[in-house]
Amino acid sequence: MNVRNLVGRRGALKTIGAGIASIGTFVAVGRGEDEVEIVTETRGETPVVTKSVPRDWYEHERRVAEALTRVNERFLPSEAILGSAIVGSDETVEGKGVTQVEVAVAEGEASAVSIPASIEDVAIRTVSRRSNGVRLTESGGGCHNNDDYDRVRGGVLVYGDGDDDGAVDQRGTSGCPVRKDGTEYLLTANHLFLTGEPCEGNWDEGLYQYGDGDYFGEVHRYDQAEDWAIVAPVGDYEGTLVFDVKGARWTGGIASHATKIRLQEMIGDGTTVEKMGTTTGAETGVVESIEGTYSDDCIDFDGHGVRTDCNTAAGDSGGPTYARSESGDGLAMVSLSSARPDWVSKLYKECGEEVYGRTVGPACYRIANEGGIEFGS
Secondary structure, three states, rough: OEEOOOOOOOOHHHHHHHHHHOOOOOOEEEOOOOOEEEEEEEEEEEEEEEEEEEHHHHHHHHHHHHHHHHHHHHHHHOOOOEEEHHHHHHHHEEEEEEEEEEEEEOOOOOHHHOOEEEEEOEEEEEEEEOOOOOOOOOOOOOOOOOOOOOOOOOEEEEEEEEOOOOOOOOEOOOOOOEEEEEEEEEEEEEHHHHOOOOOOOOOEEEEEOOOOOOOEEEEEEOOOOOEEEEEEEEEEOOOOOOOOOOOOOOOEEEEEEHHHHHHHHHHHHEEEEEEEEEOOOEEEEEEEEEEEOOOOOOOOOOHOOEEEOOOOOOOOOOOOOEEOOOOOOEEEEEEEEOOOOOOOOOOOOOOOOOOEEOOEEHHHHHHHHHHHOOOOO
């Protein structure tokens, strides 16, 4: 397949128009009889990488996305349904792995709903589940990337001040520096700033980089349901952000974010991703599902959750998951770690203890599209 690096070609794909702004769906920038050229990474509204993929594979993945929408419209109102997502399958099209739809039904509730085996040739897999996992409420150990940094980047120790009392409360991990309207911010998990009241807003809550004496900045914008927030640096931290993830296995800094169609391709191809958290450190794995919907009063990712098989624990919240950019240099951001890892078997206690569970969190492409957030240095 032909992979094209489009960094710096701002005017080259004007014909995409407003489609790039909503690139979480499917944008084909070129069509042939047998192949379709798709955008797999973007920086803001600028395509960074495109590639040619088999038309039949592309059409199948487009139908999967449509089938998920139909499943959600029909079945998610049922209390028997815990959630849905796009997941991998054993099938291939033109030599490329393809995805399918998964629906999670509450244990013992299978008779309450009748899920079809397929919709327009897209397989629908039904699984039985006790719950959507355990919400991590204990604060983790800050075992990795836990120094007092003058220049802050992704993957380092941070604390949220949810009580607005000038003291740190919730330990977590920085996601990565981002830009919005040309201004630099630090992205992390919104639940680090929760005040104790269910689903309460977090405007102007504070973030500390290392401890009580290291006030970094305050929340500028957040999304409660999707669990992300951007923090504006203040004082000595202004102008100090580094567009990179500390300890990442790939060099070159943050290049872009992966698009939705790229994430579907990652599932089918088994592309390696890495998650960075200050409790469990660097964990490599694969993307298991995207477009996940989870039953939760406050954090449900609004149908855009990403799950990997990377380990996670309390204190990793807000940390980034990323892949090597197909441009050949740098990181393509995938998602953040959130408050509810799937199928957690135990909670973190001390640094070095073996852990537990899959990372679940909001998709970076969704954060970019809905929040006007730009990933990339």
